[in-house]
Amino acid sequence: MNKMVMIVYNEAIDAEVMEVLGQGASKNYTKITEVYGSGTTSGTHLGNDIWPGRNNILYVSCGETEAKKLILDIKNLRKILGKEGIKAFVLPIEETT
Numbered sequence: 267m268n269k270m271v272m273i274v275y276n277e278a279i280d281a282e283v284m285e286v287l288g289q290g291a292s293k294n295y296t297k298i299t300e301v302y303g304s305g306t307t308s309g310t311h312l313g314n315d316i317w318p319g320r321n322n323i324l325y326v327s328c329g330e331t332e333a334k335k336l337i338l339d340i341k342n343l344r345k346i347l348g349k350e351g352i353k354a355f356v357l358p359i360e361e362t363t
Contacts, residue, residue, distance in 0.1 A: 268359040269333035273324040275352040286339045294327040
């Protein structure tokens with residue numbers, strides 16, 4: 267079954283996230299840059315003087331095995347980066363056209 271891995275992360279760690287993605291040979295992705303939001307552990311990012319910073323989002327379409335590896339790679343990256351914000355979510359793909 268195909269999966270969609272959604273990775274939301276602080277734009278400051280874009281190079282590190284893209285390196286992890288490249289190591290897994292993931293070629294099917296969509297990247298959305300300069301997004302805003304608020305999270306319980308990551309804080310608020312609105313790209314202004316009061317709430318500085320922005321996030322990026324990666325959507326990675328892959329098989330179940332690759333999704334599990336990517337989630338593990340993101341967990342390892344979180345251990346290395348400490349407080350820099352990064353989260354990953356796995357969603358089922360029910361249909362594609």
